Amino acid sequence: MYKEITIDPITRLEGHGKIDIFLDDKGDVAHACLQVPELRGYERFAVGRLAEEMPRITETICGVCPTTHHTCSGKTLDDLYGVEPPPAAKKIREFVYNAFMFEDHNLHFYFLGGPDFIVGPAAPKAERNIVGVIGKVGLEIGKKVIDIRKRTRNIIQTMGGRVVHPVHCLPGGVSKPMTTELQAEFKKTAEDSVEFAKFSLQAFDDIVLKNKTYVDLILSDIYTHKTYYMGLVDDNNKVSFYDGWIRVVDQEGKEFAKFKAQEYLDHIAEGVESWTYIKFPYLKNVGWKGFVDGKDSGVYRVAPLARLNVSDGMATPLAQEHYERYYETLGGKPVHRTLATHWARLIEAMQAAERMVELINDPEILDPNIRNMDFQTPKKGLGVIEAPRGTLFHHYETDERGRLTKANLIVATVNNSAAINMSIEKAARGLIKGNKVDDGLLNMVEMAFRAYDPCLACATHTVNGRTPLEISIYDGSQKLLRSIKTF
Amino acid sequence: MLAQSVPYVASACVVMKKVLVYGVGNPYRCDDAVGIKAAEELAKKVQKPNIDIKWGSIDGVAILDEIVGYDRVIFVDSIKTEKGKPGDIYKIKPSSLQDTGSSFSSHGINFVSALAFGKKFNLKMPEQTEIYAVEIADNTSFSEECTEKVQASIPKLVEAIMEEIEAIGNNE
Numbered sequence: 001m002y003k004e005i006t007i008d009p010i011t012r013l014e015g016h017g018k019i020d021i022f023l024d025d026k027g028d029v030a031h032a033c034l035q036v037p038e039l040r041g042y043e044r045f046a047v048g049r050l051a052e053e054m055p056r057i058t059e060t061i062c063g064v065c066p067t068t069h070h071t072c073s074g075k076t077l078d079d080l081y082g083v084e085p086p087p088a089a090k091k092i093r094e095f096v097y098n099a100f101m102f103e104d105h106n107l108h109f110y111f112l113g114g115p116d117f118i119v120g121p122a123a124p125k126a127e128r129n130i131v132g133v134i135g136k137v138g139l140e141i142g143k144k145v146i147d148i149r150k151r152t153r154n155i156i157q158t159m160g161g162r163v164v165h166p167v168h169c170l171p172g173g174v175s176k177p178m179t180t181e182l183q184a185e186f187k188k189t190a191e192d193s194v195e196f197a198k199f200s201l202q203a204f205d206d207i208v209l210k211n212k213t214y215v216d217l218i219l220s221d222i223y224t225h226k227t228y229y230m231g232l233v234d235d236n237n238k239v240s241f242y243d244g245w246i247r248v249v250d251q252e253g254k255e256f257a258k259f260k261a262q263e264y265l266d267h268i269a270e271g272v273e274s275w276t277y278i279k280f281p282y283l284k285n286v287g288w289k290g291f292v293d294g295k296d297s298g299v300y301r302v303a304p305l306a307r308l309n310v311s312d313g314m315a316t317p318l319a320q321e322h323y324e325r326y327y328e329t330l331g332g333k334p335v336h337r338t339l340a341t342h343w344a345r346l347i348e349a350m351q352a353a354e355r356m357v358e359l360i361n362d363p364e365i366l367d368p369n370i371r372n373m374d375f376q377t378p379k380k381g382l383g384v385i386e387a388p389r390g391t392l393f394h395h396y397e398t399d400e401r402g403r404l405t406k407a408n409l410i411v412a413t414v415n416n417s418a419a420i421n422m423s424i425e426k427a428a429r430g431l432i433k434g435n436k437v438d439d440g441l442l443n444m445v446e447m448a449f450r451a452y453d454p455c456l457a458c459a460t461h462t463v464n465g466r467t468p469l470e471i472s473i474y475d476g477s478q479k480l481l482r483s484i485k486t487f
Numbered sequence: 488m489l490a491q492s493v494p495y496v497a498s499a500c501v502v503m504k505k506v507l508v509y510g511v512g513n514p515y516r517c518d519d520a521v522g523i524k525a526a527e528e529l530a531k532k533v534q535k536p537n538i539d540i541k542w543g544s545i546d547g548v549a550i551l552d553e554i555v556g557y558d559r560v561i562f563v564d565s566i567k568t569e570k571g572k573p574g575d576i577y578k579i580k581p582s583s584l585q586d587t588g589s590s591f592s593s594h595g596i597n598f599v600s601a602l603a604f605g606k607k608f609n610l611k612m613p614e615q616t617e618i619y620a621v622e623i624a625d626n627t628s629f630s631e632e633c634t635e636k637v638q639a640s641i642p643k644l645v646e647a648i649m650e651e652i653e654a655i656g657n658n659e
Contacts, residue, residue: 045629
């Protein structure tokens with residue numbers, strides 16, 4: 001009936017990435033690029049579907065941040081149907097969303113990007129993982145990582161109905177009210193999350209900031225790009241994950257633009273290149289000048305590094321203290337160092353935890369009025385949210401019955417796509433000289449790539465659990481010199 | 488009454504093995520949904536208190552979250568191999584999966600690392616884990632339907648897993 005096999009090469013390549021590095025006649029890097037068979041198909045697939053299905057469809061774009069797509073889609077439906085969710089519904093959404101941000105940022109720090117620093121960039125590849133991290137910070141801390149992750153995910157499971165693909169966001173509100181019993185349970189989780197965020201920031205301080213080699217790496221030119229930055233801020237220009245204004249600052253940190261989601265097309269255009277499915281968004285009012293940084297290039301960056309740069313501060317007190325120290329340590333605003341993203345991510349995790357405490361202690365969150373169904377005839381809806389890995393836009397247009405005629409999604413990693421290419425090329429230039437491919441290439445490129453916490457495509461999972469990536473290096477005559485596969 | 492109730496209580500005290508069947512995939516990506524469709528079918532047929540049947544798109548770390556506390560886990564997934572034919576059904580032992588070490592994934596640790604990680608922290612990890620996988624033809628097109636041969640394999644796949652579940656019951 002079935003064949004029992006020892007594993008044959010698994011070639012389940014949905015969402016794989018391919019980095020091509022081209023050398024010139026001298027054997028130095030002429031150009032490097034990341035190619036991604038991307039997820040744009042979802043926009044076509046959505047046409048003809050009922051808009052109310054979108055929170056459940058778009059969240060399957062990605063197995064990593066379904067809560068982000070789900071919540072953004074819910075917000076887009078609010079706009080589409082012209083309904084304002086009741087205050088309790090907004091607070092429940094934001095509470096669940098901050099639980100997700102906290103959990104996802106910790107996942108990246110302890111499991112994915114953090115090992116580069118905690119275990120060390122020069123450590124053997126097999127040790128640069130969570131087990132290596134625990135070796136450094138201790139078994140007890142490892143248990144705390146598991147515990148806090150489980151409890152914050154329980155918030156998503158309980159309020160969202162499902163932890164992987166939640167179902168709570170509906171046009172005009174949410175599906176489930178907060179109860180006093182759940183409030184008591186979640187208060188403890190939120191308070192413990194703040195304590196855990198304190199520990200993580202202290203660990204970053206002890207392990208990374210007190211190590212000159214690591215600080216020098218963060219400050220090195222190889223991981224530096226002077227770009228524009230984009231992110232959500234609240235009415236006081238403080239970092240916001242769930243809602244607010246989209247603010248753009250320039251290379252000196254001066255405000256360049258500030259707008260609502262509904263105006264995004266006035267500010268963002270998307271370029272295409274023939275060698276990849278991924279699009280390259282840029283600032284329309286600056287223009288596309290290719291993969292270069294500087295004032296004349298419309299390339300912008302999103303995600304933690306950008307969110308701190310575009311804001312005037314964090315929205316919560318402990319996070320604000322760390323925000324101030326971050327800029328004091330790294331030489332003032334804005335910070336252009338890509339690897340500083342890891343520190344910014346932990347400061348954001350602190351804000352997410354503190355915001356959870358604020359929201360769950362707000363008596364209004366218990367209000368059973370969680371849905372406004374005063375729907376208007378739909379036509380066009382826009383939504384924006386900050387994914388852990390950057391700004392996410394959803395844009396739907398429908399007929400009068402709510403059936404989609406158009407969908408446009410600019411996902412977080414797409415916003416960073418030009419910058420990721422630039423970072424990869426810069427890392428490659430620093431490592432490859434005279435046709436000699438340095439053995440450290442893979443890790444150095446990984447570090448440049450991984451700081452962005454990229455999500456290459458939808459539901460990317462091979463059976464052995466990794467996003468396949470292939471790096472190919474070509475000499476001046478386009479002949480393949482070396483290929484490194486991670487699958 | 489007492490005589491009747493004693494065996495009942497004794498029977499209830501038998502610790503039944505906790506089993507999880509998890510269908511992995513993307514419901515909108517054609518054959519990628521085969522694991523989900525099989526799990527949905529199984530959920531209609533199997534209703535035992537010790538057996539949980541779930542489905543969704545999960546990766547390494549989320550796998551760990553899902554499997555902790557179970558005695559046995561059966562994943563149902565799709566696969567593409569070099570020589571396979573669409574609809575072929577495989578049973579894969581996780582021990583045959585290589586731990587590929589650090590990865591580029593922004594999504595999580597790999598499956599083997601997830602198992603090793605859980606054991607390292609003395610979490611209650613499954614004593615036995617299996618993966619049933621169906622050779623697929625198309626996991627890139629947008630469709631809520633599988634291709635013909637893959638769809639046709641689902642009853643056989645469900646039957647194989649049902650037998651597996653029955654065997655667990657008989658061995659207790």
